[in-house]
Amino acid sequence: MxxxxxxxxxxxxxxxxxxxxxxxxxxxxxxxxxxxxxxxxxxxxxxxxxxMSDRLGADLILAPIGYQHSAEGVLLRGEPSAFYLDMEALDKISGVKGFSRTSPQLFIATMDSSHCSFPVQLIGYEPNTDFVIAPWLLGEVPGILAFGEVIVGSQIDATAGDKLMFFSSEYRVVARLEKTGMGFDTSVFFNMETARAALKEYFYYTGEDVRDVERAASIITADIDEGLDPVAFTREIHDALRLSGVDVIRPQDFIGExxxxxxxxxxxxxxxxxxxxxxxxxxxxxxxxxxxxxxxxxxxxxxxxxxxxxxxxxxxxxxxxxxxxxxxxxxxxxxxxxxxxxxxxxxxxxxxxxxxxxxxxxxxxxxxxxxxxxxxxxxxxxxxxxxxxxxxxxxxxxxx
Amino acid sequence: MLLEIRKLRKEYRRGDAGFLAVNDVDISVGENDFIFITGRSGSGKSTLLNLIAGLARPSSGKIVFDGRDIGGANEKELAFLRNSQIGYIPQGHGILFNFTVLDNVLLPFYFYSREGDPKKRALSLLEQTGIPHLVGSYPDQLSGGELRRVSIARSLINSPCLLIADEPTGDLDPQTTNDILRMFERISAEGVTIILVTHEVDTVSCGNRHLIMEEGFIREADCFQRYP
Known part of the structure; x- marks a missing residue:
């Protein structure tokens, strides 16, 4: 009871x-x-x-002056955008001492039309020098990322073997990135060769002036030599590169606002x-x-x-x-x-x-x-x- | 003597003025007494019962229960006394409406650690009070007379030596009143001391003593008269 x-x-x-x-x-x-x-x-x-600043994986981002917010939009929120560094700036950057490694990225904004599967940020990167994209790869890319092959962000609705259409070309998905919590999640990645071919098509459809496509880059991701004070180094090269139209941005500045x-x-x-x-x-x-x-x-x-x-x-x-x-x-x-x-x-x-x-x-x-x-x-x-x-x-x- | 009350006073404040609800009360209650206390509403009867049961503290005076002065007892001791030696039938029905009749009767048994199964005794008490068929019913399904019987059965669950009943027939019809009083007679016959308070003088149809309370004072009735 x-x-x-x-x-x-x-x-x-x-x-x-x-x-x-x-x-x-x-x-x-x-x-x-x-x-x-x-x-x-x-x-x-x-x-x-x-x-976020850790995940960006680079000590510094070099972008054209006036495009800090665009770069932030692409990298943090996946907002499609396209902008390019001047060729002289690229030459200038390659001459700066203190970088332990650098790697270019090329941004192409796709269009919301029948020419593309969906509007998305396309990012070209150099697999040989890259140190920003690769850490997020889910598994290994089979072989080297070949021409016409793409890697997709975690929120792109495509799996390995799927075909994606951007402008007038088809691309084959070969791998995915894990979730980054950044703009990478909604981006599609090419090697530079493929990206430059896509850039030509982008210029064709948008009617923009054709630049020196073979050397085009939107940003340079860079790590600095160990022992260098990032703040002092940034200040130092900021003044030097400013005249060439290059803004030196620390990831912390990106997320400040x-x-x-x-x-x-x-x-x-x-x-x-x-x-x-x-x-x-x-x-x-x-x-x-x-x-x-x-x-x-x-x-x-x-x-x-x-x-x-x-x-x-x-x-x-x-x-x-x-x-x-x-x-x-x-x-x-x-x-x-x-x-x-x-x-x-x-x-x-x-x-x-x-x-x-x-x-x-x-x-x-x-x-x-x-x-x-x-x-x-x-x-x-x-x-x-x-x-x-x-x-x-x-x-x-x-x-x- | 089971209960001795000497010079008992209870003062309450009403605004700035004080008044004595119980004034110099002296009572001696022997074992097996069956005492009726009558008086008008507001004469201090319920206050007196509350003092005896340890529910209120006297302003002065002495209450000796079973040889012990309970004036110096703390709240826990008084609660245990109330639970184990005094059966209290409060004014109104005094029943907990969230519990069945059986649970209402059993409840006082479980307030303190005790051995044994009280269910048998509870069922027997419900049998004695004439409501064994209402064991599983809830109080809102019962009449006033039935509620009073539940209250009486509950007051006896821990076999108290003193039973205090505050207006136990206050709102009952004459027939039910008579039934309830006969029940008290039977309980008294079993050796339980009873103090029953009522404002209805004509209910004094049993018992061996009749006290009258007026404006806090108490006195024996001039001649003990039982009303048929």
Whole structure:
């Protein structure tokens, strides 16, 4: 036979007040859902942002003056863009001492027309000198990336063996990159030979002047010699290359504005979540106080039957904890049902640097959100619990 | 003596002024007494019961229960006394509506660690109070008389030596009132001391003593008269 202990009594009280219990649990569930989703979103944005400069994989980016935002758009957000360094600038760059390695990249923006499978950023790179693209390759490229072969970013809907059409040529997909959380995810990569052929077609369709296509490059990715101070070196060559129309950009400068915007966004998310949490504690405190007054008679019966004030307090706290527990669990369940299955879609839809945490970290964040929302019930009931003594005490007014 | 009350006072504040709900009360209650306390509403009857049960603290005076002055007992000791030695039937139905009749009766048994299965005794008490068929019912399905019977059965679950009943027939029809009083008679016959408070003088149809309470003071009725 079941014992009528505080746990069973609390459970029975919740069961016999289904509407009240449901409303409180739903409120906590909503809070739990928002806390977990908010914390995962914030974490993913923070992670995406903090690792962005690392993920770019180069100490410096050399781009034409005035195209810093375009370069940022291509590299960070995959916004199709096309711009080119002057030939003289390329000559000048090759003469700079202090670079340990350099590799050019060529940007071509495809068109939203029948000439292309879809509008996307095409990036030509030099596989022999590259140190930026290769680390993201999923598996090995079979042989050397040959003419007409492409590698696709993680969000491009194509697999090895698929054919893609850009301008008037077909290209064969041979490999994919893993998710980078940058513009690379929505880009297609050629070797320089293929890229230059595509550039000729691009010029043909856009009607732009044909440049020295054989030497064309949009940016130069560069690493500097070990021991050099990146800031001082950047300042030094910045002045030297500026006259040749070359801007020297550190990846940290790229994400400066983005970082400020994201910090603002994360502050807003954090503040709203904190306000919601405090609001939940406040609303439930008021609700529990109203319920306490309604249950004065019930508590007096417990005391009449021999329960101590401490016992009643424990059972009221337990009741609040149980309803909070059910709510917090429901919130986790809702998160697993409504958010987890759509992680990939959220990834796709995010135009911000966004890296979802690994399973272990995600589980920790879920546990933290669950715990914080679970705490709301017991915390909100504290005021009521402290008032149980006076309200359950017998008085002449109650009796007669 | 099971209960001795000496110079008991309970003062309440009403605005700036104080008033004595219980004023210099002296009572001696012997084992197996069945005492009726009558008086008008507001005369201090329920306050007196609350003081005896340790639900309220006296302003002054002494309450000695079973040889022990309970004035110095702490809240836990008083709660245990109420649970184990005093059966209290509160004013109104005093039933918990979220629990079945059986659970209501069993509840006081589980407040403290006790050996044994109380279900058999609970069923027997429900049998004695005439409602064995209502074991699994919820209180909102019961009449006023049935609720009162549940309350009486519950007050006896821990075999108390003193039973306190606050207006146990207050809102019942004459027939049900009579049934309830006969039940108290049977309980008294089993050796339980009873103090029953009522404002209806005509319900004093049993018991061996009749006390009258007026404006906080208590006195023995001039002549003990049982109403048929």
């Amino acid at each position: 079941r014992r009528l202990n505080a746990f069973n009594i609390s459970l029975q009280n919740l069961r016999r007040r289904p509407f009240r219990s449901f409303c409180i649990a739903s409120f906590v569930a909503l809070l739990s859902f928002v806390l977990i989703t908010g914390s995962l979103l914030t974490f993913s944005l923070r992670k995406g942002m903090s690792s 983005l970082s400020r915007n994201l910090n603002l966004l994360m502050s807003v998310i954090f503040t709203l979540t904190a306000i919601l949490w405090l609001l939940a504690v406040g609303v439930l405190t008021v609700l529990f106080t109203v319920i306490l007054n309604e249950r004065k008679g019930e508590f007096r019966i417990y005391r009449v039957l021999g329960a101590t004030v401490g016992w009643i307090a424990r059972f009221v706290l337990l009741e609040a904890a149980l309803v909070s527990l059910f709510g917090a669990l429901a919130g986790v369940f809702a998160f697993c049902l409504l958010i987890l299955p759509f992680r990939a879609l959220i990834d796709l839809g995010m135009i911000l640097p966004y890296i979802q945490p690994r399973a272990g970290t995600a589980a920790l964040l879920i546990a933290a959100g669950f715990f914080m929302s679970f705490l709301v019930g017991p915390l909100a009931s504290l005021y009521s619990v402290l008032r149980i003594g006076p309200v359950s005490a017998a008085s002449v007014w109650d009796g007669e």
